[in-house]
Amino acid sequence: MTTIAQPLIATTIALAGLPTTGWAQGIDASDAPFQLLRGSSGPFVLPPPSSEQIAPFLDPSPMLMNNRDLGSGPLQASSFTNTRRPTTLTNPSVHERVYADLNASAAGSTPTPRRRRSQAIDPYEQLGLMLGGLKLLPAVEADVGYDSNPRRIATGVKGSTLVRTMAELKLQSEWVRHSLTGTLRGSYDAFPGMTDVNRPAGEGRVNLRVDVLRGTQIESEGRYSVTTQQPGNPNLPNGVVNQPITSSFGGTLGLVHTFNRVTVGLYGDVDRSTYGNAKLADGTSLSQDDRNYTQYAVRLRTGYELSAFFTPFIEGRLDKRRYDEHFDSSGYARNSNGIGARIGTAINISGSLTGEVAAGLEHRVYDDPRLADLNGPIGEASLVWTATPLTKLRLRASSTIGETSVVGSSGVIVTQAGAEVEHALRRNLTVTGALAFSNNNYQDVYLRENGMTGSVRLDWKLTRTLAFRASFTHERLDSTSPGSDYTANIFLVGLRLQR
Template sequence: MRVGCPSYRAVAAAASLAALVAAGPACAQQAEQGDDIGLRSGFDSGFPTSPSSLPVTSPESTGPAPALAPAGVTPPSSGADLEPVTPPQNDDDQTGPNYGKPKKKKPNLYRLGRKLYAPNPDVAPPLPALVPYRGSPGTRKSLNPEAPTAANGSDHAEPPPTVAVIPSYRRVRKPLPDDLPFAPTGVQVGELRLLPYFEGTTGYETNPNQVTTGVKASPVLRAEGGVDVASETSNHSLTGSLHGGYSDFPANTNANRPDASGLIDSRIDVTRNDQINLEGRFTIATQTPGSPLLAVPNSVFITSRPTIVSEGATLGGAHTFNRLTLGLKGTFDRTEYGDAQQSNGTTYRFSQDNYNDYGVVARAIYELTPAFSPFVESGADSRVRDNPADLSGYYRDSVGVLARGGAIVDFSNLLTGTVSAGYADRHYQDHRLQDLRGPTVDAALVYRVTPLTTVKFTAATTLAETTLAGASGAISRSLTLEVDHQLFRNFTISGIATYQPNEYQGVVVNEAFTTFTAKGIYSLTRDVQLTGSVSRQALSTTLGDGFKDYIFLTGFRLQR
């Protein structure tokens, strides 16, 4: 064996392996085109059988052409002459050539060999690109270039004459229900709305003169008219009401009586925080003959109903500091009494007790919340009579003071109004007359229990004058409770109860006046109503004098 010289067989094996590697791609291609029985054409013995399967060297090759070896002998070659051959890689079959049987390709279900649907642009043209419509949420109008616009830049362009527009049907909204379908609409006069009305009633009254003795029943004929006024301006305010009526008793003419009342309230807004308040008022009423308020000397009694007329005015102003409002006003009231007929045929001159009342009132209101505004109020007044002494010889000129506190409430329109409590004191010029003093309670509240039921409560305290000898006056407190309920949209029933105790100072005399009324209102239209009522009035006193009176009325009301 020769050392350092490779054996001839080793060289031949190396050359054969190189030729086999070079012929690999061609053999693999022939294997793919072979029979279905799995045999590789020309590769049964591992060597090529045709010259076409051998590698071919082109004339542009950089290296010299290898020399041919004798038959059956592979010529030796150096390592530099042999270039490594990389077998081709197949993405679907990673098995190299001549290494077992080829693996079958796995079908890729997610890859389609052909398109299922190819639209024909001639038959079905493609849809236009989607664009946002004008006014779509989060899109500006300028982002929609396809929307038609007019020449002036508006959103609506005039369509061509060959385009027909499909008519659109406007959705008609249902009218809102009217909470007061039979309330008067009123008459508009400039910036004022007038609500006139007229009532005519007839019925029967058991004690029209409201006396203890000599009771005489009579039919009753009553007529009443009036008008309410309210301004409709953004600034300033004007509200008012005027009512007047007359009751006629054919079988008892002494009981005939008028009644009237009027109030006008004006507010002038000088600035945003400054106001001027003006008010004018008057009342006409008659006094009850059997009341101790009309007591006269001797044993005679009053047979007629003397009138009492009161008129007054108020001038004041208010200034608002944020939530605090301070107000000051001056008042003037004139009270005039009518003369009365006595049981002995003489005339009692109540007109000697006419007097003037001058007063001043200061008030401070703080808006704690929009629903609750507490306030404090204090005032003083002076009553000066036309005649220093009355028919009994008492000097009844007096000076009074009043202090009270309360609140203005408005709880979501369920409970609205004003309530207050305080103390009043009146000192008379005649030392024989005691001071007229006592607590006061005033309220005007409206509570809407349900949309069909409303409860009203009013309370008032007044220091009333009297002609009763030895009595300085009477503290009169009036409490009224009214409940209204709508049985139907055009039919309302009401119940009213009034209790008025009168407590006299200086004498042991007390009286109580009560009233119970039930009435119904049936509305035919906004302008015509039918009314009916039943009332019971009673007066009881510690002197033993009193009366009971039952009233039955039915009638109509015209309003606009």
């Protein structure tokens, strides 16, 4: 019986399409040998669709492991059809496994599915707090260091110890419909022994999208910015010894609808800018209320989805700027109306390059006939390039027409550009380098300011909640206004606590 059974079984194996050790054998892509190959320099081996019929697993031969063309993907079921004379299985372990599979199939049993290896979890990733369907990512930071020029002045420079505290909150919704995202930051720099130059800083944006109908959304944004003016600022009178606080806050509300590949959006913007009192050397306080103003704007934007990667658009806007006081301290009526247009494109090359680039022109007309009409470039660029899984490059640039109180000048064209490179030395050790340039070109007067900032920062994540930071920043300003140049170097080390 044994002599008759063995050829019969071998014939059954051949007719069933089972591979033998005499030629290429079927391999389940989830098995350990292919897990090893996934980590090699070859392409990723995709598992076969569930509808494909794969022959029962057999141990792969060394020849298969060495000569397998991974670029062709997994073998299809039809590839296992035997076209050569079958050979006898001589490996005892393989022999037993084949018989076990045949017996299981005959009994009508279903083989136990193999467990797939779970994806790796970053042990240093910030987890956040869940509030319903909203994820909150809070963080606080405390740094101590040294600032070589806290007053940002050209002469009589005196350094000081710097203590900086910072708080941050990020919002991220996880809703099926609608979306809420945002980032809020605030910091305070304290200089022991020089309390008159202590200063706050902050910025934030919160965006809400409401999905009304299919293809129709309501988009809104709230924003704020807090900073300080330096004593050498040309918009401040001579003799100012403090750093007045300036703040901006505003919002946007828009309706967006998509027609096939065309997207049309209508937006309304309101932004408010205020300036704090300046302090003179004799202790006198000087009001800057005449510089406070509000801007109202309406924008129409139309975009066309050229491809999955590029969406070109054109945008037009009308705005007006209204000051709280019709005349400033120099007797100029600085209310103005503006019109502008720009063209650009949104970029979304998944896993590589994302962002938006736009450029255009703006024309402003002022109420005071002594102030010449102002024409200038406007635009914005914000790009993120993932060069490698360990390296990211961020590029930012902008050009705007700003307000000024300089006598005889209609306004200032502000141009900024910067780049930041982030590289992970290890999964918990990151180094970041940044370089930024700025230019303030005051119209109708001979006044130019060129600024440069360079920095390098090291982030060492100790746990999910605790990280060590060290940074160095160099600031420089060159101005055609006498006594406004300065140079400053800032060193900081500290700890970041996050949840």
